[in-house]
Amino acid sequence: MHIVVCVKHVLDSTEIRVDKKTGDLVLRGIPAKINDYDKNAIEEAVKIKKACGGEISLVSIGPREAVKTLKSALAMGADNAYLLSLPPRQALDTRQTALVLGRMIKKLGSVDMVLCGEVSEDGYNSQTGARLAQRLGLPQVSYVTKLTCDGTGYEAQRTLEDVVETVKGDFPVVFTVNSGINVPHLPTAIQILKVRMNRIQEWKPGDIGLEDQALSASAVKMLSYEIPTQERKNIILDGPAEEVAGKLWECLQKEAV
């Protein structure tokens, strides 16, 4: 069984903040890492490989620095990784992302299953899995919270707002997994260090039959952004627990909530 997992190298959203003087988002110098939701997809691929055998390929798009993310993903139990490397700070929109991932997966040859996290923690677009499935002409099961596979097919539970559906089908298929599907086993620093660089192949757009220009025409562009004002009182109570608890209770009574 050949399993492909899509992995995104993202800015650590927990580190992004607003510069109080300029009102701008501070994005430079923010550490980047593997998208949290993709860890669940890798973990699930490793589980399936253990049960059914096979090979796990990772595909990613990003700056060369994304090799760091791929190394930690390989250390979780994947076999090979492919990075479509882009100049630093070049970002693709969701249509371009699906185009590139689709071409990368085609180049890998026969694929039984593509796994994606349900969302990326930078864009929160929730589009890549579905766009990719459409582009590859494959069915998709989204928001998967439980998955069992045999050599030829799968049974998946997908959890929606009000209902849990059970879906059955044969490979090939695209899954997007919900973060509740498993608890990822994170690799140790030593395990990551031991990953050999020759397991990561770097591709340029030309390697998947795309001209650089194909990646300049985005369908959707961000024009500007604003910082929503949070009008909060920001009253910090400091002191011994009894004292601050008493003060807080007084305040809450006045708020009448």
Place this chain on the structure above:
Amino acid sequence: MESCAVLLYHSSFSPAAGLAAKGRALAESLGGRLGILAPEDIEEAGKIPADVLYTLSTGTAALLPESAAALLQQSAAATGAKVVLLAATRTGNEIAARTAEALDAGCISECLSLCIDGGKLQAKRDIYGGIAIGCFVSDTPVTVCTIANGALDEAVAGQPAAREEMVFTAPPVAKEIVGSVPVEKSINLAKAKHIVSFGRGLAKREDMTMVEKLAGAFGAEIGCSRPIAEELKWLSSEHQVGITGALVKPDLYLALGISGQVQHFAGMKGSKIIVAVNSNKQAPIFQFADYGIVGDIYKVVPALLDAMQA
């Protein structure tokens, strides 16, 4: 099919009633009509004010997302629609992305507001989990958007739309839904007036009794951060507050031992009063709290219970 500028998609999994006002405004800006496409749940769709309601000549059917996207692709082409709108439910988002890919179109999910500027669709949506709101423009002839749950409009009554039957044969999809069970919900955090929520600051599962006591005193529901539900599994996912959990807007949100990462903030930023108790003075949650207590929750919570009983 008769032409329309804006096409709403309605199904029981992605109801369109809350899209009608935004759809109407866009249709007026584009100088065209507002259509609704409803392969099923036609009675509900018929209550939504629009100009034309497209139904299937083959009868009503709950379509798989793959088929729904094929239907939308075909209908957008046949009606000349410039904008296709869906509700940002899980299924709505999936259908939207698939439809956009089929149409080679831009897609903007979880929109807060939309407008037409210079003939192009512009939409605002949260970026980086809600720290900022981005304004996006789509450059493709047709654009697919989903409207965020919190930005849906109140359903309005209006003239029933003229009905038009359309021919569509759902393409075969190599999967089958073999079971469907309602999610058993013990709480509805989205509607709770008071929420006491906790995170990693709680050291042991047994200590949840302390949280329960405080919640009881406030008449509050219990919420939690992502690690509590997903990694530790101390509570079921319906208690999880955040961008991938419940989006809540209570009168009082009391956060115990929650650092306040973006993903959590996005879920509770609509709360009227936010109280945070955290031992780390640098925790981001203090930036958006009305009342912050820098302290040990194991001392502050019992003290607060005492104060309330005094």
